Amino acid sequence: MENKKFLITGFSGFVGRHFLQYLYEKEECADVYGIDIRKPAFDMSMYTSRLNIRFQEVNLLDGEALKAVLKEFRPNYILHLASFSSVAFSWQHPEESFVNNTNIFLNLTSALKELEIACRVLSIGSSEEYGNVLPEHLPLREDMQLRPVSPYAVARVSQEMLSKVFVDSYHLDIILTRSFNHIGPWQDERFVVPSFIRRILNIKDSGATEGTIETGDTTIIRDFVDVRDVVNAYYMLLMNGTPGEIYNICSGKQIALSDIIDQIADIVKVEISTKVNPEFVRPSDNRVVVGSHDKLTKELGWKPQIAWETTLRDMVKEMDKS
Amino acid sequence: MENKKFLITGFSGFVGRHFLQYLYEKEECADVYGIDIRKPAFDMSMYTSRLNIRFQEVNLLDGEALKAVLKEFRPNYILHLASFSSVAFSWQHPEESFVNNTNIFLNLTSALKELEIACRVLSIGSSEEYGNVLPEHLPLREDMQLRPVSPYAVARVSQEMLSKVFVDSYHLDIILTRSFNHIGPWQDERFVVPSFIRRILNIKDSGATEGTIETGDTTIIRDFVDVRDVVNAYYMLLMNGTPGEIYNICSGKQIALSDIIDQIADIVKVEISTKVNPEFVRPSDNRVVVGSHDKLTKELGWKPQIAWETTLRDMVKEMDKS
Numbered sequence: 001m002e003n004k005k006f007l008i009t010g011f012s013g014f015v016g017r018h019f020l021q022y023l024y025e026k027e028e029c030a031d032v033y034g035i036d037i038r039k040p041a042f043d044m045s046m047y048t049s050r051l052n053i054r055f056q057e058v059n060l061l062d063g064e065a066l067k068a069v070l071k072e073f074r075p076n077y078i079l080h081l082a083s084f085s086s087v088a089f090s091w092q093h094p095e096e097s098f099v100n101n102t103n104i105f106l107n108l109t110s111a112l113k114e115l116e117i118a119c120r121v122l123s124i125g126s127s128e129e130y131g132n133v134l135p136e137h138l139p140l141r142e143d144m145q146l147r148p149v150s151p152y153a154v155a156r157v158s159q160e161m162l163s164k165v166f167v168d169s170y171h172l173d174i175i176l177t178r179s180f181n182h183i184g185p186w187q188d189e190r191f192v193v194p195s196f197i198r199r200i201l202n203i204k205d206s207g208a209t210e211g212t213i214e215t216g217d218t219t220i221i222r223d224f225v226d227v228r229d230v231v232n233a234y235y236m237l238l239m240n241g242t243p244g245e246i247y248n249i250c251s252g253k254q255i256a257l258s259d260i261i262d263q264i265a266d267i268v269k270v271e272i273s274t275k276v277n278p279e280f281v282r283p284s285d286n287r288v289v290v291g292s293h294d295k296l297t298k299e300l301g302w303k304p305q306i307a308w309e310t311t312l313r314d315m316v317k318e319m320d321k322s
Numbered sequence: 323m324e325n326k327k328f329l330i331t332g333f334s335g336f337v338g339r340h341f342l343q344y345l346y347e348k349e350e351c352a353d354v355y356g357i358d359i360r361k362p363a364f365d366m367s368m369y370t371s372r373l374n375i376r377f378q379e380v381n382l383l384d385g386e387a388l389k390a391v392l393k394e395f396r397p398n399y400i401l402h403l404a405s406f407s408s409v410a411f412s413w414q415h416p417e418e419s420f421v422n423n424t425n426i427f428l429n430l431t432s433a434l435k436e437l438e439i440a441c442r443v444l445s446i447g448s449s450e451e452y453g454n455v456l457p458e459h460l461p462l463r464e465d466m467q468l469r470p471v472s473p474y475a476v477a478r479v480s481q482e483m484l485s486k487v488f489v490d491s492y493h494l495d496i497i498l499t500r501s502f503n504h505i506g507p508w509q510d511e512r513f514v515v516p517s518f519i520r521r522i523l524n525i526k527d528s529g530a531t532e533g534t535i536e537t538g539d540t541t542i543i544r545d546f547v548d549v550r551d552v553v554n555a556y557y558m559l560l561m562n563g564t565p566g567e568i569y570n571i572c573s574g575k576q577i578a579l580s581d582i583i584d585q586i587a588d589i590v591k592v593e594i595s596t597k598v599n600p601e602f603v604r605p606s607d608n609r610v611v612v613g614s615h616d617k618l619t620k621e622l623g624w625k626p627q628i629a630w631e632t633t634l635r636d637m638v639k640e641m642d643k644s
Contacts, residue, residue, distance in 0.1 A: 094492070095428040098484060102424070106417040145467055148483055149490065158480040161470055162420060168471065170416070 010081030012036035060104035094151035101155035128153040139292040167244035175241040180250035184227035185318040210271035216280030218258040225251040226306040250291030329397035332404030334358035382426035416473035423477035449502040450475040461614040489566035497563040502572035506549035507640040532593035538602030540580040547573040548628040572613030
């Protein structure tokens with residue numbers, strides 16, 4: 001039997017690394033072609049005993065470069081993680097953010113049609129697509145009305161709607177996700193949970209037994225899902241999802257940022273108090289965002305398996321040694 | 323008092339001409355700047371006794387050319403009729419159709435922000451945005467879930483969602499329509515109703531008292547609204563609509579294509595039978611599309627005023643002499 005061939009766009013980020021780790025544990029042997037605008041920060045050689053891995057720097061806005069990769073590799077599966085996801089950039093340059101995000105997707109679909117490559121694409125979207133959330137609509141389900149509030153989120157919704165057209169009318173094989181906030185080891189410290197952990201570890205490392213960190217509004221409630229559960233869902237969807245369908249990937253559990261801080265403090269064993277810095281508070285944020293993963297559970301039997309406590313312990317452990 | 327200044331994109335089409343006619347009848351005096359990729363086929367000098375009219379050939383994909391027009395004219399009102407609306411092109415080149423349609427809109431919003439022009443934009447959308455329609459969702463209301471089925475329709479939905487973001491976060495003044503099939507004098511004969519009229523007139527002109535025309539599925543039911551009622555709605559929305567809001571513009575009445583043919587035959591006074599040519603039947607068409615104009619009626623008092631019979635008589639009269 002031939003190896004499965006996976007193309008991963010946006011390979012160099014932390015989700016790409018976890019997906020590679022997942023393939024390493026799951027597949028006897030597979031071919032992986034990673035592309036990204038920047039080199040991965042992690043060491044790919046950890047995985048080469050079971051995976052044939054290649055990496056190439058490709059800007060997906062360059063349709064010809066992408067086409068060359070597809071033509072040569074002819075993947076069976078594409079995990080399309082790449083996006084221009086900077087919310088700050090999106091607000092400063094709304095038109096460009098929208099165009100860049102839709103263009104990288106259209107370059108991909110256009111190349112697949114032109115080259116007649118029959119492969120399955122998992123297109124990663126975001127819970128941001130739900131936008132303004134009314135309390136009576138929680139937990140968010142895939143058939144909810146979308147009210148996106150940023151150019152980035154509108155681009156993601158467009159990508160979904162275009163995908164449905166491409167599946168129905170051009171027989172492309174595209175499956176879509178709306179992935180909620182994910183966290184886990186190796187996540188960049190600019191994200192909220194690793195940034196809490198780093199600052200609490202700094203307090204411990206200074207020798208103090210208590211300290212204060214500045215935060216935004218810690219009463220907001222979110223749905224965080226462990227990235228290892230996320231990549232498990234991505235693999236299951238690539239193998240057995242239904243083309244044209246959209247799947248929430250979320251924990252289905254609500255947690256306030258203040259509870260996260262308390263749990264990290266417990267793990268690190270320091271006393272932490274918080275002080276709100278108004279500059280960190282985003283005025284238009286939803287109070288509560290929580291999703292339902294019923295659809296993914298019913299169709300594919302996926303469930304989040306990693307306890308919240310385990311996620312935080314693993315993150316602290318990984319960051320404590322670095 | 324200074325003249326009101328209207329910029330009309332997509333000026334050269336039949337809606338542009340009717341809007342000009344409307345301004346001519348409504349305004350003592352107004353400045354009109356028309357832009358389009360092709361020159362108008364109609365004679366603008368009919369309107370110059372009351373309107374100051376300029377026309378310039380501009381491709382809206384050329385953001386700099388558009389910016390130059392806006393900088394010089396500094397309109398108070400923009401009627402944004404322009405789109406790449408060819409459904410055939412949209413199916414053959416879905417990526418390009420999507421990108422062109424969103425880009426002309428983003429060029430406009432980006433120029434308005436950069437030049438800080440405080441003007442109201444009426445962005446013309448389409449009933450195509452509703453896409454696949456379930457019978458229980460009729461008549462279509464603005465808050466219905468959208469299930470667009472063509473790249474063109476997805477672009478239109480994106481434009482609406484982006485407009486909402488721009489209104490909420492960048493304080494642009496954009497009002498949106500979903501305009502249903504419009505018909506009326508001067509409409510291009512490639513459209514369905516004028517094409518029926520032309521062929522029935524040809525039968526009469528040949529001296530026959532009866533004849534047969536080839537059609538698609540004439541049992542489908544649509545909501546046709548007279549273009550003169552449409553431009554009245556556009557004017558009212560430019561003056562008094564609510565930024566960020568979407569308005570259906572439709573007759574609210576259902577009519578089968580077969581009934582239209584019967585009525586034209588009555589007016590022209592020939593006996594017409596029809597023969598279905600399977601090539602003209604679109605497999606995925608909705609059986610019934612009909613909208614509700616309750617929102618526009620409640621908010622602005624707009625109602626369609628031209629009887630269906632009058633519309634057809636006027637069209638026949640205009641086409642019979644040409």
